[in-house]
Amino acid sequence: MDAGNILKLLEEQGMRLFGGLMVLVAGCFIAHWIVKLLERSRKFVRIEPTLRGFLEKLVRLLLYVSVVLTAAAVMGIPMTSFITLMASAGVAVSLAMQGALSNFVGGVTMLLLKPFKAGDYVKIGDTEGTARIVGVFYTELVTPDNRHISLPNSSLTNTAIINYSREGTRRLDVVFGVSYSADMDRVVSVLMDVIRARSDVLPDPEPTVHLTECADSSLKFTVRLWCRTADYWPLFFYLMEEGKRALDRAGIEIPYPQIDVHIKNT
Numbered sequence: 001m002d003a004g005n006i007l008k009l010l011e012e013q014g015m016r017l018f019g020g021l022m023v024l025v026a027g028c029f030i031a032h033w034i035v036k037l038l039e040r041s042r043k044f045v046r047i048e049p050t051l052r053g054f055l056e057k058l059v060r061l062l063l064y065v066s067v068v069l070t071a072a073a074v075m076g077i078p079m080t081s082f083i084t085l086m087a088s089a090g091v092a093v094s095l096a097m098q099g100a101l102s103n104f105v106g107g108v109t110m111l112l113l114k115p116f117k118a119g120d121y122v123k124i125g126d127t128e129g130t131a132r133i134v135g136v137f138y139t140e141l142v143t144p145d146n147r148h149i150s151l152p153n154s155s156l157t158n159t160a161i162i163n164y165s166r167e168g169t170r171r172l173d174v175v176f177g178v179s180y181s182a183d184m185d186r187v188v189s190v191l192m193d194v195i196r197a198r199s200d201v202l203p204d205p206e207p208t209v210h211l212t213e214c215a216d217s218s219l220k221f222t223v224r225l226w227c228r229t230a231d232y233w234p235l236f237f238y239l240m241e242e243g244k245r246a247l248d249r250a251g252i253e254i255p256y257p258q259i260d261v262h263i264k265n266t
Contacts (some may be wrong), residue, residue: 020075027067103137107152120165177218179253202226
């Protein structure tokens with residue numbers, strides 16, 4: 001092969017390489033623009049937030065893969081060889097990224113089963129917080145103190161998930177311990193007055209106060225009521241604080257743990 005043919009070949013290959021790079025740059029820009037356009041679409045915005053976040057990341061991934069394949073074709077790389085190379089690399093990568101693949105499958109499973117959606121307050125294992133988004137590989141929770149926690153999707157499918165937001169109402173139980181010498185009817189009356197002072201306590205089911213345990217050092221009375229999910233924690237703190245104050249005003253003792261020791265002389 002003479003110098004002219006070599007220069008011609010280099011020129012052709014250079015043009016293909018340049019064209020491929022131009023396609024890659026332009027394709028990445030167009031893919032980014034399509035994703036942004038999709039995010040602003042009214043129909044896309046109406047999609048449930050959890051599914052919307054997953055679809056957004058999936059579309060982005062597919063667009064960039066398409067751009068890379070198109071750029072490779074423009075560069076003159078035979079698609080059969082390229083696909084074979086990608087398949088071989090895919091096998092090696094899949095072995096090295098089994099965790100990522102299981103996370104992807106876990107994300108799809110979460111979207112199909114829908115144990116929670118974006119905005120729900122959930123507890124997953126020992127972690128709890130507000131679900132921000134279910135991604136392709138990870139699910140993000142935001143804790144009440146604004147910590148962002150990313151959980152691998154594969155672990156979600158093998159862990160108990162408690163959803164505190166799915167139902168509109170929740171049952172609230174608060175336990176008070178009083179002295180054995182206390183008048184039980186008086187205890188019930190005082191705690192019921194504390195409940196009646198709150199308008200956010202639901203009338204149905206009717207709130208109750210019952211003796212639920214004769215413990216070692218005290219009688220345990222359980223205040224049981226229903227409220228809206230959003231009112232759970234404000235009402236819980238109110239009952240704990242105002243219940244203690246009301247019992248103190250009524251002269252009802254809340255005893256410390258104690259043990260009576262009897263000594264017998266033989």
